[in-house]
Amino acid sequence: MSTSLPEQTSPPGDPLDRLPLRERKKLRTRRAIQEHALRLFLDQGYDATTVEQVAAAAEVSPSTVFRYFPTKEDLVVTDEYDPVMTEFFRSQPADLTPLEALRATFRQVFPYLDAQDRATMVARTRMMLEVPALRARMIDSMRSGTLGVVAELVGERTGRAPDDRRVQAFAWAVMGVLQAAMYAWLDSDATLDLAALVDANLEFLAEGLPL
Template identity: 50%
Template sequence: MAATPRTPPSTAPGAQPPMGLRERKKLRTRVAIRQATYRLISEQGYDATTIEQIAEAAEVSPSTVFRYFATKEDIVLTDEYDPLMAAVLRSRPLDEPPLESLRLMMREALSSFAIEEDEELRQRTRLMVEVPAIRARMTETMSDTAKLLSEVLADRAGRSPDDLPIRVFVAAVLGALREVTLYWGEHGLEGDLVEMVDAALDTLEGGLRL
């Protein structure tokens, strides 16, 4: 039986309202599929793990797996944190510098992930480094996150959701997150990921000094 899904703490600033029964059932199914996938990958490797095996381990049909996740890479990469990040960003003071708002948002999301799902975070990061298909898909899925966060920042600033400077700014911040995460994985998952992201954002803010 799948473990009870772990969701971001409800006490976090900007936390989402409680989900209805249908949403909770969907979340349980999604988490069960993801946990089964990670368990199988740990036992037999990424390439040897099939959708049929994942479905059997999660006690759902293969069609259910595909209804929730378009690809095997998506199972590894998808989490429940985009809505949390958007909510935290919306809750920040309007006069706060955008980089500081994004910094605090990322710090909260990463801290929650590390506390609630530390082993999943580590396994996901290892797979990002080891599996080219996952690394490529990560770049694609981050564009969805960038679009969501750009819309929130644009709304706060009274700008168009498609505002180019905002898109460039958010893409730069998420690019920093991507590179730090890969660096962390390439170097044995050593060091504090949150502190490393903070340092990367300091570089963005102050510029590169050689």
Template identity: 65%
Template structure:
């Protein structure tokens, strides 16, 4: 996941609004993400056609008309082309736009309430393919856990600490960030296990965040 955690949302490069949430990002970021998406598109197409294990980085690079070294500039491993996405910077931007008086979980409910439905509509097949491969390929599933720890969870921790006036390494902010990460993973596994359908995942994330904010009463 792109680690642009210090994104300056006051940049004079104002993105154009559209149905694609990535269009909220500055032009430079959008250009980089366009290249990432192109590589990921070719990789997932090859994985679906000939299998993950039988697809090499060299084949992906050839399909995307780039060199293998360029592939590794965007994705450190072959697994990363599946588990990585572009939504952390969008989440950061949306979170920082929320009213300052909102507590972190309520702000995140609004963020995910806007971002997830858009993502599931605009990138439905992409997201479903990535989730299927994560469920089916053990090495991808293992990499996904590590990417969540070094990517989304870290971003959430910094945002929570920032909103609550705590230090970036605050342990309470870290614990809450892990709890929110668990909410996201719970919804993902509910879909993988057939408990909910794809369209219900955004609602399940909101339900779980509400449950978390209430102190997980059982």
């Protein structure tokens, strides 16, 4: 497999610029390691690539790779979007409902991701769907990662605990419509507007999923 990814940059307007300096440095290091890993996975195949090769390409030690990515699978599954989403969500006006705040957040974040990370997002998602170990890790990561972030943010905005039954149901519903948008985007070979798909699905959820 010889598909290549474009060089990733951090242009003006990078959402990471809104994070604290220490968090930005950590995320940019993680981004660089992951970029090298994805290039090797695409060139050599996931199973044929070792963490040691990723470390050598990124010019870091294997222990540094594992500091940022506890497992090899995390080199594909992990992304930097949860802390960025958290920063944008918390900046939304207090009078917005959780769904309105999420829609506003994604409207701000997705255009950047679509412009800068389209090839990376497609490559990562396709690998997660095609490699059994990655599919399993993706499900675990979704539950312990983005789902938990959504529940925490919704809990903050509504004054409920993140493990509140209704908060959890809301978070799972959000994850469901996000995944539906992602699959539709992939099925179109990433030609559709991902931000518009996500927004339409969240709007449908806000309407109560009428059919």
